[in-house]
Amino acid sequence: MVTLSKIYTRGGDKGQTSLGSGDRVAKHALRVAAYGTTDEANSAIGIARLHTSGDADEMLSRIQNDLFDLGADLCTPEGTNRSEGALRIVSEQISRLEFEIDAMNGNMADLTSFILPGGSPASAYLHLARTVVRRSERLMTDLATTEQVSPEALKYMNRLSDHLFVLARYLNDTGQSDVLWVPGNNR
Numbered sequence: 296m297v298t299l300s301k302i303y304t305r306g307g308d309k310g311q312t313s314l315g316s317g318d319r320v321a322k323h324a325l326r327v328a329a330y331g332t333t334d335e336a337n338s339a340i341g342i343a344r345l346h347t348s349g350d351a352d353e354m355l356s357r358i359q360n361d362l363f364d365l366g367a368d369l370c371t372p373e374g375t376n377r378s379e380g381a382l383r384i385v386s387e388q389i390s391r392l393e394f395e396i397d398a399m400n401g402n403m404a405d406l407t408s409f410i411l412p413g414g415s416p417a418s419a420y421l422h423l424a425r426t427v428v429r430r431s432e433r434l435m436t437d438l439a440t441t442e443q444v445s446p447e448a449l450k451y452m453n454r455l456s457d458h459l460f461v462l463a464r465y466l467n468d469t470g471q472s473d474v475l476w477v478p479g480n481n482r
Contacts, residue, residue, distance in 0.1 A: 307322060310322050310323075312327060314326070314327075314370055314371065314372065314375070315367065315370040315371030315377055315381065316371055316372055316375030316377045317375075317377060318372075318375065325434060325437060325438045325441075325442075326369060326370075326372065326438055326442065328434050329369055329431060329434040329435045329438050329444075330365075330366040330369040330370050332427060332430050332431035332434055333362055333365055333366050333369065333428075333431045333452075334362070334366060335427050335431075336362060336424055336427040336428045336431055337359050337362040337363070337366075339420060339423050339424035339427050340355050340358060340359055340362070340420075340421075340424045340459075341359065342420045342423075342424075343355065343417050343420035343421045343423075343424055344356070344359075345416075346415065346416040346417035346420065347417050347466065351417070351462060351465070351466060354395055354458075354462065355462075357391070358392075358455065358458070361384070361388050361451065361455075364382055364383075364384060364388070365384050365448050365451060365452070367381070367382040368381070368382060368383045368384050368445050368448050369435070369444070369445075369448065372442060372443060373443040373445070374443065383445055383447065383448070384445055384447040384448045384450075384451045385447060386447060388447075388451055389447065389450050389451050389454050392451070392454045392455060392457075392458045393454060395458060395462075396454070396457055396458050396461050399461050399462060399464075399465040400461050402465075402469050403461075403464055403465070403469050403470040404470055406470075407475070408475040408476050408477070409475070409476040410422075410460075410463075410464070410473050410474065410475060410476065411474040411475065411476050412463075412474070413474035414463075414466075414467035414468075414472040414473055414474055415466055415467055415472065417463075417466045418463040418464070418466045418467045418472075418473075419463075421459045421460075421462055421463035421466070422459070422460075422463050424459050425456050425459035425460055425463070428452055428455050428456045428459060429456050431452060432449070432452040432453060432456065435448065435449055435452060436449065
């Protein structure tokens, strides 16, 4: 577990931070940007949770915890001095997302148009979270072109954006209150 007795350390005052391996890197390093954006997605989910309850809130609570696991995964690169036994995303976390997606999606009509973020407050915030997850995923795939990134972490983020999309629809009266795009509507 993590114990934080002092919040500021002054260690990052010159634009560097420590990875889980202990290595110092620039705060703008691609790996730091990837897990920082994952943290941003987690914050957006926290805002959405202000408008959820029951099963939806329980799913989002698990996802928030998973995103901290994913941040720890990204923060400790494979093959470094502390990577042995490091916390990693596992296939069961991805399977759980897929199970939940299938359960929610089973009660919804097929889409006939693209969806605009909106409807209920929870749905709008989930669409925001989904776009931040996609940005994190793009940073992770960019990072994977030059450094090792867990394949399971990449799969998790890909599936999570789908999950948030389906959950947003689910919380819009199983899609009945979705705001649909009308192509060329304002010409």
